[in-house]
Amino acid sequence: MTNYKLSSNLAISDNGFLFLSTTGETFTVNDIAKVVLMDLKNDINYKSIFDKLLKEYEVEEKILERDLEDFFNQLNVYNLLEEK
Amino acid sequence: MKIAVTGLNNVDNPGPGVPVIRGIKDAKDFKCEIIGLIYDALEPAPYMDDIVQSTYTIPYPSGGLDLLFERIKYIHSKEKLDVIVPTLDSELFGFTKLTPKLDELGIKTFLPSTEQLILRGKDKLASFCNDNDILVPKNILATSAQDIYKVSSEFKFPVAVKGIFYDAKIANNLDEVFSAFKSISSKWGFPVVIQEYIKGEEYNVSALGDGEGKTIGAVAMKKLYITDNGKGWSGVTIYDNKLIELSKNIISKIKWKSGAELEFIKEEKTNKYYLLEMNPRFPAWVYLSVASGQNLPYSLVELALGKKVEPFEKYEVGKLFIRYSWDLITDLKQFENISVNGEMHNG
Numbered sequence: 035m036t037n038y039k040l041s042s043n044l045a046i047s048d049n050g051f052l053f054l055s056t057t058g059e060t061f062t063v064n065d066i067a068k069v070v071l072m073d074l075k076n077d078i079n080y081k082s083i084f085d086k087l088l089k090e091y092e093v094e095e096k097i098l099e100r101d102l103e104d105f106f107n108q109l110n111v112y113n114l115l116e117e118k
Numbered sequence: 119m120k121i122a123v124t125g126l127n128n129v130d131n132p133g134p135g136v137p138v139i140r141g142i143k144d145a146k147d148f149k150c151e152i153i154g155l156i157y158d159a160l161e162p163a164p165y166m167d168d169i170v171q172s173t174y175t176i177p178y179p180s181g182g183l184d185l186l187f188e189r190i191k192y193i194h195s196k197e198k199l200d201v202i203v204p205t206l207d208s209e210l211f212g213f214t215k216l217t218p219k220l221d222e223l224g225i226k227t228f229l230p231s232t233e234q235l236i237l238r239g240k241d242k243l244a245s246f247c248n249d250n251d252i253l254v255p256k257n258i259l260a261t262s263a264q265d266i267y268k269v270s271s272e273f274k275f276p277v278a279v280k281g282i283f284y285d286a287k288i289a290n291n292l293d294e295v296f297s298a299f300k301s302i303s304s305k306w307g308f309p310v311v312i313q314e315y316i317k318g319e320e321y322n323v324s325a326l327g328d329g330e331g332k333t334i335g336a337v338a339m340k341k342l343y344i345t346d347n348g349k350g351w352s353g354v355t356i357y358d359n360k361l362i363e364l365s366k367n368i369i370s371k372i373k374w375k376s377g378a379e380l381e382f383i384k385e386e387k388t389n390k391y392y393l394l395e396m397n398p399r400f401p402a403w404v405y406l407s408v409a410s411g412q413n414l415p416y417s418l419v420e421l422a423l424g425k426k427v428e429p430f431e432k433y434e435v436g437k438l439f440i441r442y443s444w445d446l447i448t449d450l451k452q453f454e455n456i457s458v459n460g461e462m463h464n465g
Protein backbone atom coordinates (compact mmCIF):
# COMPACT_ATOMS: atom_id res chain seq x y z
CA MET A 35 0.00 0.00 0.00
CA THR A 36 2.93 2.33 0.55
CA ASN A 37 3.47 2.74 -3.18
CA TYR A 38 0.01 4.10 -3.78
CA LYS A 39 -1.56 7.49 -3.39
CA LEU A 40 -5.08 8.73 -3.86
CA SER A 41 -6.04 9.50 -7.46
CA SER A 42 -5.35 13.13 -8.26
CA ASN A 43 -8.67 13.17 -10.13
CA LEU A 44 -10.69 12.44 -7.00
CA ALA A 45 -12.55 15.30 -5.33
CA ILE A 46 -13.59 14.78 -1.68
CA SER A 47 -16.24 17.00 -0.11
CA ASP A 48 -16.66 17.72 3.59
CA ASN A 49 -19.77 15.53 3.55
CA GLY A 50 -17.82 12.49 2.41
CA PHE A 51 -19.05 12.70 -1.17
CA LEU A 52 -16.46 11.61 -3.73
CA PHE A 53 -16.36 12.52 -7.41
CA LEU A 54 -13.90 10.96 -9.83
CA SER A 55 -13.55 13.60 -12.53
CA THR A 56 -12.21 11.27 -15.24
CA THR A 57 -15.17 8.89 -15.15
CA GLY A 58 -18.03 10.81 -13.52
CA GLU A 59 -18.37 8.15 -10.83
CA THR A 60 -19.59 9.25 -7.42
CA PHE A 61 -19.27 7.54 -4.03
CA THR A 62 -20.29 8.25 -0.48
CA VAL A 63 -18.14 7.27 2.47
CA ASN A 64 -18.58 7.38 6.26
CA ASP A 65 -16.68 9.67 8.59
CA ILE A 66 -13.82 7.27 9.29
CA ALA A 67 -13.28 6.55 5.61
CA LYS A 68 -13.33 10.29 4.94
CA VAL A 69 -10.55 10.80 7.50
CA VAL A 70 -8.49 8.06 5.86
CA LEU A 71 -9.03 9.56 2.42
CA MET A 72 -8.14 13.08 3.55
CA ASP A 73 -4.94 11.72 5.11
CA LEU A 74 -4.11 9.90 1.90
CA LYS A 75 -4.75 13.08 -0.05
CA ASN A 76 -2.31 14.85 2.24
CA ASP A 77 0.25 12.18 1.45
CA ILE A 78 0.22 10.66 4.94
CA ASN A 79 1.52 7.13 4.75
CA TYR A 80 -0.34 3.90 5.47
CA LYS A 81 1.51 3.24 8.73
CA SER A 82 0.69 6.67 10.16
CA ILE A 83 -2.97 6.31 9.20
CA PHE A 84 -3.06 2.90 10.83
CA ASP A 85 -1.47 4.18 14.05
CA LYS A 86 -3.81 7.14 14.20
CA LEU A 87 -6.93 4.97 13.85
CA LEU A 88 -5.64 2.50 16.41
CA LYS A 89 -5.14 5.31 18.88
CA GLU A 90 -8.43 7.09 18.26
CA TYR A 91 -10.85 4.17 18.06
CA GLU A 92 -11.54 1.21 20.28
CA VAL A 93 -10.45 -1.48 17.90
CA GLU A 94 -8.26 -4.55 17.99
CA GLU A 95 -5.10 -4.24 15.95
CA LYS A 96 -5.88 -7.31 13.86
CA ILE A 97 -9.39 -6.17 13.06
CA LEU A 98 -8.19 -2.71 12.08
CA GLU A 99 -5.49 -4.25 9.90
CA ARG A 100 -8.10 -6.39 8.12
CA ASP A 101 -10.60 -3.56 7.72
CA LEU A 102 -8.06 -1.05 6.48
CA GLU A 103 -6.66 -3.54 4.00
CA ASP A 104 -10.17 -4.29 2.80
CA PHE A 105 -10.85 -0.56 2.39
CA PHE A 106 -7.68 -0.05 0.37
CA ASN A 107 -8.60 -3.02 -1.80
CA GLN A 108 -11.95 -1.40 -2.48
CA LEU A 109 -10.26 1.86 -3.38
CA ASN A 110 -8.11 -0.09 -5.80
CA VAL A 111 -11.10 -1.88 -7.35
CA TYR A 112 -12.76 1.49 -8.01
CA ASN A 113 -9.53 2.92 -9.50
CA LEU A 114 -9.29 5.55 -6.79
CA LEU A 115 -5.61 4.83 -6.18
CA GLU A 116 -2.70 5.47 -8.44
CA GLU A 117 0.95 4.53 -8.19
CA LYS A 118 3.29 7.07 -6.59
CA MET B 119 -30.12 39.45 -36.30
CA LYS B 120 -32.52 36.57 -36.94
CA ILE B 121 -31.50 32.97 -36.45
CA ALA B 122 -33.70 30.05 -37.46
CA VAL B 123 -33.32 26.80 -35.54
CA THR B 124 -34.87 23.36 -36.10
CA GLY B 125 -35.20 20.36 -33.77
CA LEU B 126 -37.70 21.94 -31.38
CA ASN B 127 -39.26 18.61 -30.42
CA ASN B 128 -38.39 18.81 -26.76
CA VAL B 129 -40.08 15.50 -25.96
CA ASP B 130 -39.01 12.16 -24.41
CA ASN B 131 -36.37 11.83 -27.13
CA PRO B 132 -35.56 15.52 -27.34
CA GLY B 133 -34.13 17.33 -30.31
CA PRO B 134 -31.19 19.69 -29.75
CA GLY B 135 -33.07 22.84 -30.86
CA VAL B 136 -34.09 24.26 -27.47
CA PRO B 137 -30.66 23.83 -25.82
CA VAL B 138 -29.01 25.31 -28.93
CA ILE B 139 -31.34 28.33 -28.64
CA ARG B 140 -30.63 28.67 -24.91
CA GLY B 141 -26.92 28.76 -25.68
CA ILE B 142 -27.29 31.41 -28.38
CA LYS B 143 -29.48 33.52 -26.10
CA ASP B 144 -26.98 33.23 -23.25
CA ALA B 145 -24.24 34.89 -25.32
CA LYS B 146 -23.21 38.23 -23.86
CA ASP B 147 -23.56 41.36 -25.97
CA PHE B 148 -25.41 39.48 -28.69
CA LYS B 149 -28.97 40.34 -29.50
CA CYS B 150 -31.02 38.19 -31.81
CA GLU B 151 -34.48 36.89 -32.49
CA ILE B 152 -34.98 33.17 -32.83
CA ILE B 153 -37.25 31.80 -35.52
CA GLY B 154 -38.42 28.26 -34.87
CA LEU B 155 -38.72 25.81 -37.75
CA ILE B 156 -40.91 22.84 -36.89
CA TYR B 157 -42.27 19.75 -38.61
CA ASP B 158 -45.20 19.16 -36.29
CA ALA B 159 -47.63 21.61 -34.74
CA LEU B 160 -47.17 19.97 -31.35
CA GLU B 161 -43.43 20.47 -31.06
CA PRO B 162 -43.27 22.14 -27.64
CA ALA B 163 -40.71 24.94 -28.11
CA PRO B 164 -43.06 27.42 -29.86
CA TYR B 165 -45.37 27.28 -26.85
CA MET B 166 -42.58 27.82 -24.33
CA ASP B 167 -41.83 31.29 -22.94
CA ASP B 168 -38.87 33.22 -24.32
CA ILE B 169 -37.59 30.55 -26.67
CA VAL B 170 -38.76 31.57 -30.15
CA GLN B 171 -40.11 34.83 -31.52
CA SER B 172 -41.97 33.26 -34.44
CA THR B 173 -42.46 29.72 -35.64
CA TYR B 174 -43.03 28.25 -39.08
CA THR B 175 -43.73 24.71 -40.17
CA ILE B 176 -41.38 23.27 -42.77
CA PRO B 177 -41.90 20.16 -44.92
CA TYR B 178 -40.37 16.84 -43.88
CA PRO B 179 -37.11 15.92 -45.66
CA SER B 180 -38.98 13.19 -47.56
CA GLY B 181 -41.00 15.97 -49.26
CA GLY B 182 -37.95 16.90 -51.35
CA LEU B 183 -35.54 19.83 -51.47
CA ASP B 184 -37.58 22.04 -53.80
CA LEU B 185 -40.47 22.12 -51.39
CA LEU B 186 -38.16 22.88 -48.48
CA PHE B 187 -36.39 25.66 -50.37
CA GLU B 188 -39.67 27.29 -51.43
CA ARG B 189 -40.82 27.26 -47.83
CA ILE B 190 -37.56 28.79 -46.61
CA LYS B 191 -37.81 31.46 -49.31
CA TYR B 192 -41.27 32.32 -48.02
CA ILE B 193 -40.09 32.45 -44.39
CA HIS B 194 -37.08 34.54 -45.46
CA SER B 195 -39.36 37.00 -47.28
CA LYS B 196 -41.17 37.60 -44.00
CA GLU B 197 -38.34 37.36 -41.50
CA LYS B 198 -35.09 38.22 -43.34
CA LEU B 199 -33.15 35.34 -41.83
CA ASP B 200 -29.41 35.74 -41.20
CA VAL B 201 -28.53 32.20 -40.13
CA ILE B 202 -30.16 28.77 -40.16
CA VAL B 203 -29.00 26.15 -37.64
CA PRO B 204 -30.43 22.73 -38.54
CA THR B 205 -30.03 20.33 -35.62
CA LEU B 206 -31.52 17.01 -36.73
CA ASP B 207 -29.62 14.15 -38.41
CA SER B 208 -32.34 13.44 -40.94
CA GLU B 209 -32.46 16.97 -42.36
CA LEU B 210 -28.73 17.61 -42.67
CA PHE B 211 -28.21 16.13 -46.14
CA GLY B 212 -30.99 18.36 -47.43
CA PHE B 213 -29.74 21.55 -45.81
CA THR B 214 -26.17 20.81 -46.89
CA LYS B 215 -27.32 20.48 -50.50
CA LEU B 216 -29.28 23.73 -50.19
CA THR B 217 -26.28 25.66 -48.80
CA PRO B 218 -25.35 27.42 -52.10
CA LYS B 219 -28.96 28.49 -52.65
CA LEU B 220 -29.28 29.70 -49.07
CA ASP B 221 -26.03 31.62 -49.53
CA GLU B 222 -27.55 33.36 -52.54
CA LEU B 223 -30.44 34.46 -50.36
CA GLY B 224 -27.94 35.77 -47.81
CA ILE B 225 -28.69 33.05 -45.26
CA LYS B 226 -25.59 31.67 -43.58
CA THR B 227 -25.11 28.11 -42.33
CA PHE B 228 -22.22 26.18 -40.82
CA LEU B 229 -22.67 22.65 -42.06
CA PRO B 230 -20.50 19.66 -42.97
CA SER B 231 -20.10 18.68 -46.61
CA THR B 232 -22.05 15.76 -48.05
CA GLU B 233 -18.78 13.74 -48.10
CA GLN B 234 -18.22 14.41 -44.41
CA LEU B 235 -21.78 13.40 -43.61
CA ILE B 236 -21.31 10.13 -45.48
CA LEU B 237 -17.94 9.46 -43.87
CA ARG B 238 -19.30 9.54 -40.31
CA GLY B 239 -22.39 7.49 -41.21
CA LYS B 240 -22.88 4.32 -39.21
CA ASP B 241 -22.18 2.24 -42.32
CA LYS B 242 -18.86 4.00 -43.10
CA LEU B 243 -17.47 4.95 -39.71
CA ALA B 244 -15.69 1.65 -39.01
CA SER B 245 -13.59 1.76 -42.17
CA PHE B 246 -12.71 5.42 -41.57
CA CYS B 247 -11.59 4.56 -38.03
CA ASN B 248 -9.61 1.52 -39.15
CA ASP B 249 -7.79 3.66 -41.73
CA ASN B 250 -6.91 6.22 -39.07
CA ASP B 251 -5.92 4.01 -36.13
CA ILE B 252 -9.00 4.91 -34.12
CA LEU B 253 -10.43 2.01 -32.13
CA VAL B 254 -13.94 1.08 -33.21
CA PRO B 255 -16.07 -2.02 -32.49
CA LYS B 256 -15.98 -4.59 -35.28
CA ASN B 257 -19.16 -4.54 -37.33
CA ILE B 258 -20.95 -5.99 -40.32
CA LEU B 259 -23.59 -4.34 -42.45
CA ALA B 260 -26.57 -6.61 -42.88
CA THR B 261 -28.88 -6.08 -45.80
CA SER B 262 -30.55 -9.47 -45.76
CA ALA B 263 -31.29 -12.28 -43.36
CA GLN B 264 -28.48 -14.22 -45.06
CA ASP B 265 -25.92 -11.77 -43.62
CA ILE B 266 -27.06 -12.54 -40.12
CA TYR B 267 -25.73 -16.08 -40.25
CA LYS B 268 -22.21 -14.57 -40.27
CA VAL B 269 -22.82 -13.17 -36.78
CA SER B 270 -22.27 -16.49 -34.96
CA SER B 271 -18.90 -17.07 -36.59
CA GLU B 272 -17.60 -13.49 -36.48
CA PHE B 273 -18.81 -12.24 -33.09
CA LYS B 274 -19.26 -13.35 -29.52
CA PHE B 275 -22.69 -12.67 -28.07
CA PRO B 276 -24.13 -10.27 -27.08
CA VAL B 277 -24.00 -7.97 -30.12
CA ALA B 278 -25.49 -4.53 -30.75
CA VAL B 279 -27.98 -4.26 -33.62
CA LYS B 280 -28.34 -0.69 -34.89
CA GLY B 281 -30.48 1.18 -37.41
CA ILE B 282 -28.75 3.28 -40.03
CA PHE B 283 -30.15 6.53 -38.54
CA TYR B 284 -31.60 5.69 -35.13
CA ASP B 285 -32.41 2.81 -32.79
CA ALA B 286 -30.24 0.13 -31.23
CA LYS B 287 -30.93 -3.17 -29.50
CA ILE B 288 -28.71 -5.64 -27.68
CA ALA B 289 -29.10 -9.23 -28.93
CA ASN B 290 -27.94 -12.19 -26.85
CA ASN B 291 -28.37 -14.92 -29.46
CA LEU B 292 -29.07 -15.42 -33.14
CA ASP B 293 -32.85 -15.44 -32.64
CA GLU B 294 -32.69 -12.05 -30.98
CA VAL B 295 -30.48 -10.74 -33.80
CA PHE B 296 -33.12 -11.82 -36.34
CA SER B 297 -35.88 -10.21 -34.33
CA ALA B 298 -33.94 -6.92 -33.88
CA PHE B 299 -32.93 -6.94 -37.57
CA LYS B 300 -36.56 -7.28 -38.61
CA SER B 301 -37.91 -4.57 -36.34
CA ILE B 302 -35.08 -2.08 -37.02
CA SER B 303 -34.97 -2.58 -40.79
CA SER B 304 -38.76 -2.14 -41.06
CA LYS B 305 -38.42 1.24 -39.34
CA TRP B 306 -35.13 2.60 -40.64
CA GLY B 307 -34.35 0.58 -43.76
CA PHE B 308 -31.03 -0.99 -44.74
CA PRO B 309 -28.26 -1.68 -43.99
CA VAL B 310 -28.64 -2.71 -40.37
CA VAL B 311 -25.38 -2.43 -38.47
CA ILE B 312 -24.42 -5.42 -36.33
CA GLN B 313 -21.70 -4.37 -33.96
CA GLU B 314 -19.38 -6.11 -31.53
CA TYR B 315 -20.50 -5.45 -27.96
CA ILE B 316 -17.76 -3.83 -25.94
CA LYS B 317 -18.22 -4.11 -22.21
CA GLY B 318 -17.55 -0.85 -20.46
CA GLU B 319 -18.80 2.61 -19.59
CA GLU B 320 -20.14 5.00 -22.19
CA TYR B 321 -18.90 8.58 -22.52
CA ASN B 322 -20.14 11.31 -24.83
CA VAL B 323 -18.42 14.40 -26.15
CA SER B 324 -20.16 17.47 -27.49
CA ALA B 325 -17.85 19.24 -29.91
CA LEU B 326 -17.54 21.91 -32.58
CA GLY B 327 -15.12 21.69 -35.51
CA ASP B 328 -14.14 24.72 -37.59
CA GLY B 329 -13.97 22.83 -40.89
CA GLU B 330 -10.23 23.23 -41.17
CA GLY B 331 -9.22 20.60 -38.65
CA LYS B 332 -9.39 22.67 -35.51
CA THR B 333 -11.67 21.83 -32.58
CA ILE B 334 -13.27 24.99 -31.24
CA GLY B 335 -14.53 23.20 -28.17
CA ALA B 336 -15.13 19.75 -26.73
CA VAL B 337 -16.92 18.87 -23.50
CA ALA B 338 -17.11 15.30 -22.18
CA MET B 339 -20.08 13.94 -20.26
CA LYS B 340 -20.95 10.75 -18.44
CA LYS B 341 -24.63 9.82 -18.40
CA LEU B 342 -25.85 9.29 -14.85
CA TYR B 343 -29.41 8.25 -15.63
CA ILE B 344 -30.56 6.56 -18.81
CA THR B 345 -34.19 6.16 -19.89
CA ASP B 346 -35.70 3.01 -21.36
CA ASN B 347 -35.02 4.59 -24.78
CA GLY B 348 -31.33 4.80 -23.95
CA LYS B 349 -31.44 8.58 -23.64
CA GLY B 350 -29.40 10.34 -20.99
CA TRP B 351 -31.78 12.02 -18.58
CA SER B 352 -29.01 13.34 -16.37
CA GLY B 353 -25.28 13.55 -16.77
CA VAL B 354 -22.14 15.16 -15.43
CA THR B 355 -19.17 16.80 -17.12
CA ILE B 356 -15.96 14.84 -16.75
CA TYR B 357 -12.45 15.38 -18.02
CA ASP B 358 -10.08 12.77 -19.33
CA ASN B 359 -7.30 14.14 -21.46
CA LYS B 360 -7.17 10.94 -23.54
CA LEU B 361 -10.85 11.28 -24.40
CA ILE B 362 -10.67 14.96 -25.33
CA GLU B 363 -7.50 14.50 -27.40
CA LEU B 364 -9.06 11.53 -29.19
CA SER B 365 -12.12 13.63 -30.01
CA LYS B 366 -9.93 16.45 -31.33
CA ASN B 367 -7.99 13.94 -33.41
CA ILE B 368 -11.19 12.62 -35.02
CA ILE B 369 -12.45 16.12 -35.78
CA SER B 370 -9.08 17.02 -37.22
CA LYS B 371 -8.93 13.90 -39.42
CA ILE B 372 -12.41 14.55 -40.89
CA LYS B 373 -11.92 18.34 -40.86
CA TRP B 374 -15.38 18.37 -39.35
CA LYS B 375 -17.35 21.52 -39.94
CA SER B 376 -20.26 21.96 -37.51
CA GLY B 377 -21.41 20.68 -34.16
CA ALA B 378 -21.09 16.99 -33.37
CA GLU B 379 -21.60 14.42 -30.69
CA LEU B 380 -18.99 11.69 -30.35
CA GLU B 381 -20.09 8.58 -28.51
CA PHE B 382 -17.40 6.40 -26.97
CA ILE B 383 -17.20 3.32 -24.84
CA LYS B 384 -14.27 2.81 -22.49
CA GLU B 385 -13.50 -0.89 -22.52
CA GLU B 386 -13.54 -2.26 -19.00
CA LYS B 387 -10.57 -4.59 -19.33
CA THR B 388 -8.22 -2.27 -21.25
CA ASN B 389 -9.44 1.24 -20.33
CA LYS B 390 -9.23 2.09 -24.04
CA TYR B 391 -11.82 4.26 -25.78
CA TYR B 392 -13.73 2.91 -28.77
CA LEU B 393 -15.70 5.27 -30.98
CA LEU B 394 -19.26 4.00 -31.22
CA GLU B 395 -20.85 6.77 -33.25
CA MET B 396 -20.37 10.28 -34.48
CA ASN B 397 -23.61 12.22 -34.68
CA PRO B 398 -23.43 15.10 -37.15
CA ARG B 399 -25.04 17.71 -34.90
CA PHE B 400 -25.01 18.91 -31.31
CA PRO B 401 -26.57 16.54 -28.79
CA ALA B 402 -29.73 17.40 -26.85
CA TRP B 403 -27.51 17.87 -23.76
CA VAL B 404 -25.39 20.58 -25.45
CA TYR B 405 -26.58 23.20 -22.96
CA LEU B 406 -24.38 21.42 -20.39
CA SER B 407 -21.38 22.54 -22.44
CA VAL B 408 -22.66 26.13 -22.30
CA ALA B 409 -23.19 25.89 -18.54
CA SER B 410 -19.71 24.48 -18.03
CA GLY B 411 -18.00 27.28 -19.92
CA GLN B 412 -18.05 26.41 -23.62
CA ASN B 413 -20.90 28.08 -25.50
CA LEU B 414 -20.60 25.84 -28.54
CA PRO B 415 -23.98 26.80 -30.12
CA TYR B 416 -23.11 30.50 -30.07
CA SER B 417 -19.62 29.76 -31.41
CA LEU B 418 -21.26 27.91 -34.30
CA VAL B 419 -23.35 31.00 -35.07
CA GLU B 420 -20.21 33.15 -34.99
CA LEU B 421 -18.47 30.76 -37.40
CA ALA B 422 -21.52 30.83 -39.68
CA LEU B 423 -21.28 34.62 -39.70
CA GLY B 424 -17.65 34.34 -40.80
CA LYS B 425 -16.16 35.53 -37.52
CA LYS B 426 -12.86 34.26 -36.16
CA VAL B 427 -13.47 32.08 -33.13
CA GLU B 428 -10.72 31.19 -30.68
CA PRO B 429 -10.82 27.59 -29.35
CA PHE B 430 -11.97 27.05 -25.78
CA GLU B 431 -9.22 25.75 -23.54
CA LYS B 432 -11.09 24.42 -20.52
CA TYR B 433 -14.47 23.77 -18.98
CA GLU B 434 -15.88 23.16 -15.53
CA VAL B 435 -15.83 19.53 -14.46
CA GLY B 436 -18.56 18.18 -12.18
CA LYS B 437 -21.39 20.24 -13.71
CA LEU B 438 -24.61 18.29 -13.70
CA PHE B 439 -27.70 18.35 -15.87
CA ILE B 440 -31.00 16.82 -14.86
CA ARG B 441 -33.73 16.79 -17.49
CA TYR B 442 -37.36 16.96 -16.47
CA SER B 443 -40.78 17.03 -18.04
CA TRP B 444 -43.33 19.75 -17.44
CA ASP B 445 -46.94 20.06 -18.50
CA LEU B 446 -47.12 23.32 -20.39
CA ILE B 447 -50.65 24.75 -20.48
CA THR B 448 -51.58 26.90 -23.45
CA ASP B 449 -54.56 28.09 -25.45
CA LEU B 450 -56.03 26.13 -28.31
CA LYS B 451 -55.74 29.30 -30.43
CA GLN B 452 -51.97 28.94 -30.70
CA PHE B 453 -52.24 25.34 -31.81
CA GLU B 454 -54.89 26.47 -34.30
CA ASN B 455 -52.56 29.15 -35.73
CA ILE B 456 -49.78 26.70 -36.41
CA SER B 457 -52.11 23.98 -37.67
CA VAL B 458 -54.06 26.21 -40.05
CA ASN B 459 -51.58 28.90 -41.06
CA GLY B 460 -48.32 27.01 -40.58
CA GLU B 461 -46.96 29.86 -38.50
CA MET B 462 -47.23 31.43 -35.10
CA HIS B 463 -45.93 34.72 -33.75
CA ASN B 464 -45.28 35.34 -30.08
CA GLY B 465 -45.88 38.85 -28.80
